[in-house]
Amino acid sequence: MINFDNNATTPVDESVLEELIRATRDFSGNTSSGHSLGNAAGKYLLACRQRVAKVLNAADADEIVFTSGGTESDNAAVRGIGWAMKGKGRTGLVTSAIEHRAVLNPCEWLKGHGFGLTVLPVDGNGVVDLAAAKAAINIKTALVSVMTANNEIGTIQPIRELAELAHAAGAVLHSDAVQAVGKMPVDVQALGVDSISLSAHKFYGPKGVGVLYLKKGTPYDCFMLGGTHEGGRRAGTVPLPQIAALTVALELAESKRIKQGEWLRGLRDQLVRELLAKVPGAHVNGDLKQTTLNTASIRFDGIYGGHLLREMDKHGILASAGSACMWEITRPSHVLTALGLSDEEGGGTIRFSLGYANTPEEVTRVADTLAKLVPQLRAQPAAL
Numbered sequence: 499m500i501n502f503d504n505n506a507t508t509p510v511d512e513s514v515l516e517e518l519i520r521a522t523r524d525f526s527g528n529t530s531s532g533h534s535l536g537n538a539a540g541k542y543l544l545a546c547r548q549r550v551a552k553v554l555n556a557a558d559a560d561e562i563v564f565t566s567g568g569t570e571s572d573n574a575a576v577r578g579i580g581w582a583m584k585g586k587g588r589t590g591l592v593t594s595a596i597e598h599r600a601v602l603n604p605c606e607w608l609k610g611h612g613f614g615l616t617v618l619p620v621d622g623n624g625v626v627d628l629a630a631a632k633a634a635i636n637i638k639t640a641l642v643s644v645m646t647a648n649n650e651i652g653t654i655q656p657i658r659e660l661a662e663l664a665h666a667a668g669a670v671l672h673s674d675a676v677q678a679v680g681k682m683p684v685d686v687q688a689l690g691v692d693s694i695s696l697s698a699h700k701f702y703g704p705k706g707v708g709v710l711y712l713k714k715g716t717p718y719d720c721f722m723l724g725g726t727h728e729g730g731r732r733a734g735t736v737p738l739p740q741i742a743a744l745t746v747a748l749e750l751a752e753s754k755r756i757k758q759g760e761w762l763r764g765l766r767d768q769l770v771r772e773l774l775a776k777v778p779g780a781h782v783n784g785d786l787k788q789t790t791l792n793t794a795s796i797r798f799d800g801i802y803g804g805h806l807l808r809e810m811d812k813h814g815i816l817a818s819a820g821s822a823c824m825w826e827i828t829r830p831s832h833v834l835t836a837l838g839l840s841d842e843e844g845g846g847t848i849r850f851s852l853g854y855a856n857t858p859e860e861v862t863r864v865a866d867t868l869a870k871l872v873p874q875l876r877a878q879p880a881a882l
């Protein structure tokens with residue numbers, strides 16, 4: 499099996515798995531319990547929080563809130579910050595046309611509760627229009643939420659500039675950084691963000707655990723009602739083993755990025771080169787210079803991506819047409835449409851997202867296989 503679908507999820511690294519098992523075995527206490535078993539777990543939780551804060555360059559470990567993943571972190575940020583800012587008389591939301599549904603849907607939910615929503619357009623490469631952002635952000639703006647890097651085409655957004663625009667208007671800047679970790683530096687102070695979302699399963703950690711970074715002083719109303727866990731910002735018994743595994747995965751992802759990131763970019767570039775050379779009518783969506791180092795969105799003229807993916811799967815090659823959570827939807831994604839692609843162009847698009855387990859030999863096998871499959875599909879009636 500050749501797995502070129504690492505933006506959907508990544509396999510858990512062996513050392514991360516070992517930590518998951520070790521922490522499950524060694525820390526059976528509830529981090530909130532006042533007795534010695536609970537205290538041991540609580541102490542390890544604090545150490546994990548400090549280590550995560552260090553990787554993200556957060557000023558204080560208390561700024562790290564552990565959640566169940568990217569979707570929860572995005573919901574918590576958009577709804578929690580939006581709602582708190584409503585209390586300050588601000589009811590404007592600004593987001594982008596290529597956000598994940600985990601951001602867009604909470605924005606829509608707030609819109610149904612009296613907020614105004616501006617969705618910023620992107621250019622042909624998928625980069626948010628800063629002039630449109632400047633025009634949209636004003637003294638009524640509560641929250642600007644724009645992703646650090648896109649999941650489908652990999653485009654990296656001008657977060658620092660957006661944070662400056664938001665802050666100049668007194669608004670909060672949240673960024674969904676789920677697809678950024680391990681692919682670009684995620685330094686919260688350098689980015690200038692007030693809040694970011696992370697998800698461990700996108701960086702060789704387990705599923706069901708994530709991070710919400712909340713800069714000290716950021717207005718936030720907790721939607722998850724219950725106990726006072728995580729400083730009152732996320733109720734629910736803290737899943738220490740998953741958090742311990744996330745911590746190791748995050749440290750590993752950052753060190754791999756530094757040591758091997760350019761190797762992975764080279765592999766991605768090799769794939770693009772070989773596909774463009776071997777498959778007539780193949781085109782890159784977006785600008786590879788502005789994308790994360792493992793992602794390439796390629797469209798093939800005259801085919802339907804869903805058919806190609808099925809044929810690729812039969813040949814042991816995994817990729818996707820877009821976001822994994824939208825797999826069952828047959829129309830081109832809102833991301834590809836926002837880039838200005840037609841239904842045919844979007845429909846013929848495949849997302850290739852590489853990982854550290856891939857090899858140059860696999861890249862060549864994929865390109866050679868597609869060189870056969872794409873013309874075969876084009877020759878079939880109703881290929882589109």
Ligand code: PLP
Nearest residue numbers: 567568569598600649676677697
């Ligand atoms: N945000 C982005 C950009 C994503 O790619 C994903 C997952 O596909 C999510 C949020 C949701 O994260 P999770 O799967 O941890 O809920």
